[in-house]
Amino acid sequence: MLIPLTRDKFDQLMPLLATGPQYSYYSGKFADVLNRLLISIVWVLIVAFLLSIFLGNNLVTFCLGAIGGLYFLWAPIYFASLRNFSCRRHRYSGFWQGEVLDLYISEELVGTEQTVNKKGQLVVVENRQRRLNLEIGDETGFTTELQVPLQREHKLIRPGEIAQMLVMSDRADLGRIAKISDIYIPRENIWVSDYPYVRRDVFAEVSDRLNRRRGNRSNKRRPPRY
Known part of the structure; x- marks a missing residue:
């Protein structure tokens, strides 16, 4: 499911200045x-x-x-x-809903530092971080993957779960996605992100309203514009 958003609603979801979590x-x-x-x-x-x-x-x-x-x-x-x-800077945006296709944990090199061991030898220490790799997609064949630092609540996510996010595009039909936001797993109320792009309270409100409207108008061919 991909529903276009008006610019006013997108501006509410993606603030111009830093929010508290972003700060x-x-x-x-x-x-x-x-x-x-x-x-x-x-x-x-x-x-x-x-x-x-x-x-x-x-x-x-x-x-x-x-x-x-x-x-x-x-x-x-x-x-x-x-x-x-x-x-x-992208002119168009939409509310996207799909599902979790796959997820796995990896260890990634995030940096190195030099130190001296007990023998006085210079050694390089690798700093590695466990990260969650989440792949999501929908019935149209669109897929994308997001890698974030692993958090305790991520263990609740399962393949097949509903996943939601904002998508941004330079095309009015949203035919080519230029950027995505953080991913929301509504059933578990979990956000998967490295950076808190969206206003999460506003996103939850939009999610509820769009899903209710979609249910009420499921017999219409064109999706509503919110």
């Missing part, structure tokens, strides 16, 4: 916050001791210092908004 995603761990704080401090020092020499202590210097000094606060909003824009 948390880009805030990262304590080390990430500390790194952004150090960048802010360095920027303030540069403004205070270098730019003030050339520009003087004026409003421009103050604004540049304030912007850089608050980097640790606005950086997550900026990066989340850029990622949202990668979806919002």
Whole structure:
């Protein structure tokens, strides 16, 4: 099932600026916050001791210092908004419903680091992460796969379960999918995603309303436009 969405509804589902979960995603761990704080401090020092020499202590210097000094606060909003824009730049969108075709767990290399062992030898340590690979599809033959870090609740997902998501396209008929959102498994109320693209409360509302409308109009050939 693929139902086109109006741009207004898509804008509600895919916000322009970062939501709370998106801000948390880009805030990262304590080390990430500390790194952004150090960048802010360095920027303030540069403004205070270098730019003030050339520009003087004026409003421009103050604004540049304030912007850089608050980097640790606005950086997550900026990066989340850029990622949202990668979806919002597509002109058309739709609500897609299919099913889980297959799922399996893999171990992926996510990084390496160098350390010294007890003998004083330099060794390379591989950091691996267990990830869920989820394949979904529908009766038209469309299939796609999403790989995300493995979470405890993922063990509840089974092949054949209903799966829902947003799809984005540059074609009005949605004949070619350019991008997909996170995947929702409604029976278990589980989201499968690496990044929380959509407003999940709004998505659940749209899901309920579209499925009810589809049930009421199942004898009509053309799907409704929401």
